[in-house]
Amino acid sequence: MAESETPRTKQRPIVRLGLFLISHSLLFSVVCCAAGVVALLLLPVLAKNTYISENALMPGSANPMLSGEDASEANKLVKEVIALNSKSGASGIKRQRLIAQYMSDLGAEVNYHKFHPQGVHFHPLHFFSSPGSGTTERNISCSLRGTNIVGIIRAPRGDGKEAIVLVTPYNSVKINQGEAMSLGIAYSVFSLLTRVTWLAKDIIWLVADSQHGEYAAVSAWLRDYHTPVFNGLHTIDAEICVVANNLHEAKEQPTNERNIYDGFRRAGTMAAALVIKVLDRNEQFEDSLSIYAEASNGQMPNLDLINIVNYLAVHRQGLRAKVEKMWSVIDSKWVKTLGELFESLGQLARYLNPQWKFGIPAADYVEGTATLASSLYNQALGVPTGPHGAFRDYQVDAITLEISSRASFDNKNSRNEFLLRGGRLIEGVIRSVNNLLEKFHQSFFLYLLTSPSKFVSVGVYMIALALLVAPLPMVAASLYTDANKLDSIQRKDKPTASASVAEECDVNLRSWKWVNAAKKVFVLHSWGSVVSLLPYLVCQIPNCSPTASFLLWVLLSALSLLIMHLILASPFFHATESQLHVGEWAILKSVTISVAFIGLCLMSVINFATAEIGGLLVVPMCLMAHPLKLDLKVWRLKNFLRVAFNIVFVFIGFPPATFMVLKSTFEGFNSFNVGDFWNWVESLWAWNSATYLYIVMVHLPCWTCKSED
Template identity: 70%
Template sequence: MAESETPKTRPRPLVRLGIFLISHSLLVSVVCCTAGVLALLLLPVLAKNTYISENALMPGSANAMLSSEDISEAHRFMNDLTGLNLKTGETGIESSRLIARYMSDLGADVNYHKFHPQPNQFRPLHFFSNSDSRIIQENICCSSHGVNTVGIIRAPRGDGKEAIVLVTPYNSHKIDLAEALSLAIAYSVFSLLTRVTWLAKDIIWLAADSKYGEYASVSAWLRDYQTPVFGDFEKPYSEICCESNARHGLKESEITERKISDVFRRAGTMAAALVIKVSDGNKQADGTLSIYAEASNGQMPNLDLINIVNNLAVHRQGLQVKVEKLLSLLDSKWLRILGEVFESVGNIARSLNPQWKFGIPAADYMEGAATLASSLYYQALGVPTGSHGAFRDYQVDAITLEISPKVALNNKIRQTEFLQRGGRLIEGVIRSVNNLLEKFHQSFFLYLLTSPSKFVSVGVYMIAFALLVAPLPIVAASLYSDANKWDSSLKKHDPTSSPKSADDEHRNILRSWKWLYAAKQVFIIHSWGVLVSLLPYLICQMPNWMSKVLTWLILGSPIIDADASQSQKREWAILKSVTISAAFIGLCLMSVINFATAEIGALLLVPMCLLAHPLRLDVRAHSLKAFTRAGCNLVLGFIGFPPAAFFVLKGSFEGFESVNISDFWNWIESLWAWNSATYLYIGMVHLPCWALCIWILLHPC
């Protein structure tokens, strides 16, 4: 009997799905990329109303206790501050002494914190490690230090393990009226909190000397707060300068009398921080509260902190709350047309079923899109939008509140009302945070704002990114599979091919070497990108070797061998496959560090990688499809180049008349100075992938 043929086993459903996707990679790419862009445009429509997740916060549940006496004392404090500018030329010293004296009169523990401005240095792994330890350079002059004034109220109901921080930046050399008002608001609240009995968390008031920058002063204080020293190393604040305290106006008798010390004082773990600023009413709409929340590498505070501020400002103090938006998008015609389309679709959906809540008015869509674009932009920059960003480096939730009065700042009749409104807002926020038994954790840390009262959560906006990058591994597998099939067909029709077993072995070895050759090219290009990223760091470390480093980088830049064999020249598909795989890995890794950067990078990088095709092949094809693809590749290759992408985006949002050649370098320098992970993404992911795509376009097929 003839042996029965063994039935062929069908592959598993998951394998069959993979084979189907790979065989239809073009269709999958078009569908996924279109759906990804559409999902991104739909985010303002899908935004949800904010809500308080932590019930213990209870914003507005208690009546404000800030009295007219607190306001009058704050007004007197403000007048004394502004009067210093007329009395003495040493305003920096006198202002610190005045603030410390007022803090001490309230019974707070007060100390001075001396700090030196630290030069910006690029640290490639800064976002993987803690902040630098406190190192004071010996060659810094004593006269170049700043002095923060810190007051601490010990909570009567607390155990000293938690604290809330108030920050008021001011220029100690010349205090303007806006800075005096912000200090007065903090003083009125600080004065109230020294008398209340419900306080369960210590209150720290940091009057930050911002003559070297708001961020520098707050960051220096936080660095010393979070890295305590013991023994003889506790002396830097009192003995760091060769000059005596008396020369700076800090007389020993007065320090003893007022219990003001140079010894660093601490409270408990920080539960939250509020940076209070007052802006000129002429710069913004009257009676508004602007919230700034973005920190380094796209970090955001817990959404509940923004929610309680928005709730109290709108419903208790009658302020109009604003977040940053790209104003140029509000005049965009295509965005208005898109908003009208979504509004029409929503009207049709509600006519079919009233319970279908889809679509928003076109005006609301434009506002939401402009705010969403601003949120993406500032998160992608990786640069803090205020001194609150220093707190997020230590996982402390913090925001900046910038209040704009309804009237001019010099209108003394309305100043009392303004101080009362701002003070009661801060009081309400502190009272809500004081109710927490633990740190913020209930609400979202990953979100995008479309308005002060609407947000898009991570579970929604990740869909757009996932759809954009989904075609990359599928196309990479399809290209590799097609290259192997093409090689197999050549071997099959080759009359000089060896027997089947030897031919198969030779073919498998050849395929593996071709893959390794493409991987080697990709590795060289990405190594070059690493060197380009580290170039500023190397120049700072070895300034005398700058010319040698530049020469070495130019000579060591990846140059493709022009004498490559004909078989290697035909392997552009495998090179593209490995390039796409590298882009996919880089974008996914970046999405973990800073999602906004990965999202914007995917919009630029994914189409460029998917469409990359040798121009010589398109020219030889003499077809409309080939010429269209070649034109798209040239456009994407130009836009994908980092400087060109920067100029195009800046010109689209702000107008091309405002574009300057030096803007790109200034932007890169700011990313470098702030240790932004976006800087590493541009140098180590985007730039190498762009170079590989350009090489594929110019491949000598």
């Protein structure tokens, strides 16, 4: 009796599913990419209403205590501060003393924080540190010095371990009316908090000297707050400058200045920070409040902080809350058409089942898309939208509030009413934060805003990126499998002396081809690292215009690629037709797609917005890549369309070309300038944006591989 054949082991369902997707990678890629784009366009429809996650915040639960008398006292400070503009000489020093005197009269602990702004220069060794954390320059002239004024209220119910920070930037040289009004709002709240008994957290009022930049002043104070220097060497030069400027005014210094200290004063760990700014312009319809939350590398404050500000501003003070929008999207016709389509689908869904809540009005979709686009862009850019970004570098939740009034500030009653409303808003926010027994943690840290009262959480917007990048590993596996099958067929066609020897050679050849492809991709990404360091050399050239710097950067990048090609290995595909093999090209493309997939996944952890925007460019570029020489041999419609798409992607995928296309689309073709790309990239590395590393180390090498097809 013949022996029965051993039964074949049944593969697991997950393995069978993977093999099925690999064998149908083309269809899978088309479906996933289309679904990823649709999911991204659906985000404004899927946005949810904001809500307070932390019950202890209780915004608006208590009646405001700020009175009209507090607003009147603040108005006196505003008038005195503005009046110093008409006086010549050391009006800035007089203004600083005036503000410090007002703080001191309230019983607060006051000190001057002298600093000098640190120059923004690209340095590769300081890239991963926070902005402005490099080595301090010496021998800086006194004209570049700044002086912050810090007032601290010790909480009667607190233990000194926590604090809330109020920041009011102002130009100490010549203050405008908006900056003076922001000082007035902060002073009215500061005055109230010195008298209340419910305060459990210390209050720090930072009057930031913004003559050299708002962010620089706040960042310098935070750096000294969190990094104490015991030898005092960092203040010697600043002290000399102040003493030299103040000698002639020593006799005029008031003798009743109390609680003004020479040393650096500190409070507890910062629970939250509010940057208060008043715009020196009139709104057309009503008083409004603009909220800015984006910090470096897409960091956002806890959503509860925005929620309580939005709730108190809209429902308690009657302000119109706003977040930044991309106005070019609002005027886009295709966005309006898409909004009308989603509105019609929503009406159809409600007709079929009234419980289906899908779709929003077309106008809301357009506005939500414009806000979402602005939120994505600001997070992807990685540059803070205000001085609040300096706090996020120390993991402190902070936002910038820009308040604008419909009425003119020339009228005393209008000023008092504005100060009262603004002060009560800040009072309500401080009262809510004061109720917290721990740091913000209940709500979201990863989100996208579509309006001040609507957001998209990380669990929703990650679906779009996951669908977009899902085809990459499947296509990479499919290409590698097809290349091995092609090599096996070619090996079988050739006569060999021994089957075992042929099989061993076949395995060795496959391994060598994979290593060779990986070496070429490694050379290209190493070249990307070199390109990322070249701006440091370009910046050393004095008096170099942005256009010349950009052209020099391109020239050095091309030269470095040629040198690496000659020394290490050719990162290109084989040049001659006789050397061009489909199997080798498929393995090289497989490795390139795998590296692009890893780069996008890593970038999504650092900055999702950058990964999403980069995926919209890199994924189609990688999937459509194909050697032109093979397509030009056969003149078919499929080959012709693939050649056309590849040429388009090569042009659009080049980072300077992408920047110029987007800039021309949003701002018009009149603003086209090659040097603008250098300025944009310079701002990225100056703020240590991870987007810069992604462009030069992931996107640029992938584009170079494709351009050599």
